[in-house]
Amino acid sequence: MIDLFAGCGGLSQGFRAAFDPVLAVEHDHAAAATYAANFGPEHVHQGDIATVTDVPEVDLVVGGPPCQGFSALGSRDVDDPRNALWREYFRVVRAARPRAFVIENVDRFLGSAEFALLRTEAAAAGYELSWGLLLAADFGVPQRRKRAFVLGSRVGALPLPTPTHTRADWVGVRTAITGLPAAPASTTLPSRSVRAFGRTLPGDFRGLDLHVGRNPTPLSLARYRAIPPGGGRFDLPDDLLPRCWREKRTGTTDVMGRMRWDQPSLTIRTEFFKPEKGRYLHPEHHRPITHLEAARLQSFPDTFRWRGSKIEIARQIGNAVPPLLAGAVAARVADHLG
Numbered sequence: 001m002i003d004l005f006a007g008c009g010g011l012s013q014g015f016r017a018a019f020d021p022v023l024a025v026e027h028d029h030a031a032a033a034t035y036a037a038n039f040g041p042e043h044v045h046q047g048d049i050a051t052v053t054d055v056p057e058v059d060l061v062v063g064g065p066p067c068q069g070f071s072a073l074g075s076r077d078v079d080d081p082r083n084a085l086w087r088e089y090f091r092v093v094r095a096a097r098p099r100a101f102v103i104e105n106v107d108r109f110l111g112s113a114e115f116a117l118l119r120t121e122a123a124a125a126g127y128e129l130s131w132g133l134l135l136a137a138d139f140g141v142p143q144r145r146k147r148a149f150v151l152g153s154r155v156g157a158l159p160l161p162t163p164t165h166t167r168a169d170w171v172g173v174r175t176a177i178t179g180l181p182a183a184p185a186s187t188t189l190p191s192r193s194v195r196a197f198g199r200t201l202p203g204d205f206r207g208l209d210l211h212v213g214r215n216p217t218p219l220s221l222a223r224y225r226a227i228p229p230g231g232g233r234f235d236l237p238d239d240l241l242p243r244c245w246r247e248k249r250t251g252t253t254d255v256m257g258r259m260r261w262d263q264p265s266l267t268i269r270t271e272f273f274k275p276e277k278g279r280y281l282h283p284e285h286h287r288p289i290t291h292l293e294a295a296r297l298q299s300f301p302d303t304f305r306w307r308g309s310k311i312e313i314a315r316q317i318g319n320a321v322p323p324l325l326a327g328a329v330a331a332r333v334a335d336h337l338g
């Protein structure tokens with residue numbers, strides 16, 4: 001298979017049981033380096049997708065251009081620069097002639113002009129499409145992450161996978177992160193470096209290396225202490241409220257949120273280490289989740305190797321397709337292709 005916009009390889013991790021990646025394209029140096037650490041450097045093109053010239057023929061292409069603020073539905077302007085990456089994606093599909101392709105993207109993709117463009121291109125190339133929203137928690141991931149998936153096939157209709165879990169047996173945060181040290185031993189990643197694609201960068205890190213904390217101010221700590229499980233900024237007494245929240249009493253309900261032990265987390269985004277950005281406080285301890293906890297909530301195994309700075313690794317984790325969800329899609333595709 002080919003993995004486009006591969007990031008750290010969340011999709012590849014889920015697909016690896018059924019498909020061998022023979023080309024992965026990723027322009028971010030640290031993300032490409034993480035990918036290479038886990039899947040081998042030989043097939044990684046660390047660079048812009050537009051610079052990919054040798055495209056092998058494969059059974060499957062996976063990936064999805066990152067959202068650049070989709071253009072409004074109805075605007076079918078073929079020259080809209082936001083379409084450029086979709087055109088690149090489809091250029092590779094046409095060259096690789098896969099029997100199937102898989103696209104993952106944010107939910108609003110399905111209502112965008114880019115999706116309309118994709119449908120036209122796919123039909124012209126002989127692919128039938130199925131699409132819909134998949135909730136990671138419905139596939140055993142301890143996270144309520146909802147993403148759009150589009151499956152294309154030129155060997156008969158390829159429907160989306162059916163959920164393996166229901167709300168009654170969703171996996172909670174506890175299953176994923178219980179038992180880790182309450183207080184991370186360090187605020188920095190171990191000092192280690194590695195060379196990849198001609199440059200030196202921090203790594204490799206795995207497991208407890210990623211259980212790194214932060215140094216909250218006394219005010220931040222007082223805020224964390226005021227928030228109960230399932231609570232958020234509305235639980236803060238007036239004297240602990242930042243001015244912007246005091247003046248904006250509604251909306252942004254999840255900021256400064258605390259997780260609940262027995263429910264899946266909300267979506268783990270790229271800044272999960274900042275409690276002011278979402279529901280990222282540990283269910284019990286007075287701190288945001290660590291990188292290791294975020295990786296586990298994304299269903300990455302502790303053996304996965306990471307490269308880059310704390311911020312770069314957080315971006316890789318938050319951008320990834322949870323491998324367990326990817327695995328469910330992979331099983332469906334493998335079954336279809338036989």
Ligand SMILES: C[S@@+](CC[C@H](N)C(=O)[O-])C[C@H]1O[C@@H](n2cnc3c(N)ncnc32)[C@H](O)[C@@H]1O
Pocket residue numbers: 005006007008009010011012025026027028031047048049050063064065066085319320321322
């Ligand atoms: C949402 S992330 C992909 C996550 C990945 N599918 C996973 O499961 O881990 C999108 C990636 O596209 C990469 N990207 C964006 N524009 C690119 C381009 N023009 N060429 C190559 N990669 C690009 C970004 O660096 C980012 O890592």
